[in-house]
Amino acid sequence: MEQICLRLVKLDMLSRIRSLNRVDSVVRWCGQRQRPSLFASARTDLRTNSSTSLKPRGSVTVSPSFLCLRSRLSICITAFRPPVHPFIIQSTREIHTSGRLRALPAPLIWMVLKPLQKLMAIILGRSIRKWWLALPPNRKQLFREWTWRRRWHFVGAGAGLLFFVCLFLFTHLDESPVTGRTRLLVFSRENFMELAQVTAEAYMEEFKDSLIARSDPRHQAVELVVRILAERNRDIAEISSVPWTVHVVDGPTINAFVLPNGKVFIFTGMLEAVADIHQLVFILGHEMAHALIGHAAEQASLSHVVELLSLILLTAIWAICPRDSLAVLGQWIQGKLVQFLFDRPFSRKLEAEADQVGLQLAAKACADVRAGPVFWQQMEIYDQLRGEPTIPEWLSTHPSHQNRVRQLDRLVPEALELRARCDCPALPKADPRVIFHQAVKLVLDNDKKQEKIAQEEKTEKQRAGVMLPLPQSPPVPTPGSQPQLG
Incomplete structure (x- = not known):
């Protein structure tokens, strides 16, 4: 039984050493050049003398005394731990993540989905109307009776929906800055x-x-x-x-x-x-x-x-x-x-x-x-x-x-x-509102004066036009006469 346990330990150590040998190139001494790994010497000893106990260059020794038989059917094998050196630095692989995608703001999503919501409501309402018109009279009467029998169920569902809507509204109330208004x-x-x-x-x-x-x-x-x-x-x-x-x-x-x-x-x-x-x-x-x-x-x-x-x-x-x-x-x-x-x-x-x-x-x-x-x-x-x-x-x-x-x-x-x-600093005593009203009044008065003057000039021109003689029409030439130049 001890021979079987020893062989199992050797096989387990061989698999572990092979896996550790892959990272042997990344094991370095801090402040010195790269040296042969401790586990490489352990691998060499294992190849040269497989019948003896494994003694790598380190403070860890594995021997059959570490193997304990709890029963004839179960075997407890101590795990092999590599020697830990304070100057060994394991290389870590940096993880590069892709750039974060900026999600669309919720108001923008709502603005995009707003026409789709209306379209779905129109399609749903129109489908309900087509379905109702396609029902025969007896099915319509059965549906009315079924709805009336379950009227309290619908009332309860409506009341529950109203309760959740009110709860949603009350949980989203906020106080406006500066004014303190609830919104x-x-x-x-x-x-x-x-x-x-x-x-x-x-x-x-x-x-x-x-x-x-x-x-x-x-x-x-x-x-x-x-x-x-x-x-x-x-x-x-x-x-x-x-x-x-x-x-x-x-x-x-x-x-x-x-x-x-x-x-x-x-x-x-x-x-x-x-x-x-x-x-x-x-x-x-x-x-x-x-x-x-x-x-x-x-x-x-x-x-x-x-x-x-x-x-x-x-x-x-x-x-x-x-x-x-x-x-x-x-x-x-x-x-x-x-x-x-x-x-x-x-x-x-x-x-x-x-x-x-x-x-x-x-x-x-x-x-x-x-x-x-x-x-x-x-x-x-x-x-x-x-x-x-x-x-x-x-x-x-x-x-x-x-x-x-x-x-x-x-x-x-x-x-x-x-x-x-x-x-x-103190403000001037002249109120801009009073100055503006005075300026507007002055402009309106000037406009009224200009309109009055223009109206008087127009009236004088009309009177002068009545007193002037009417223009005479030019004489009409008779057939055969010479046209007069003038």
């Missing part, structure tokens, strides 16, 4: 940061030929205003944690917007529309307010919830309407109701909140907040001069200019108190 957030701020990066890259590609240089005075003025707004409002975490960068686009559009990741885009048309630096501070504060509050995430969250609930109504419309034309009409009516009852009123609410927070940001930046209402009065006159039609406010996504002026006039006293607490 619904389905998409997180991090998701919209990723979406903002994708959007910023798209805008940079779109405006790459229209961006003005950083050395341009207009770019430097906007960059200075943004830096002052960020520094004076650094106590707000959503402002201090974002790197703000400015991009000025050369274009006549009167527009400016700020992405949630701090990318500021403003057109030169907006720079020409503002009358002074105080109005520019107010406009940029308004746009920065959208970004720091997270209005984009809030609006997308509400739109997402409303869209999911409207899918049920859309499926019911296509299932109930007897013809596809009526279903299309019902879908159009449903879309308009959602648009005018939810989307546009909520958008106007966010714009009014951005005006309020933007006025506070401008006050902390030591701007003259009284210039805010003046800007919207200028925009109202500008729209009138261009002849743009005035649409009702309930049809627009923004409040009317007059309502904005009234709201800002109510908020100006509070903003002035905030400005005084921020150790800002």
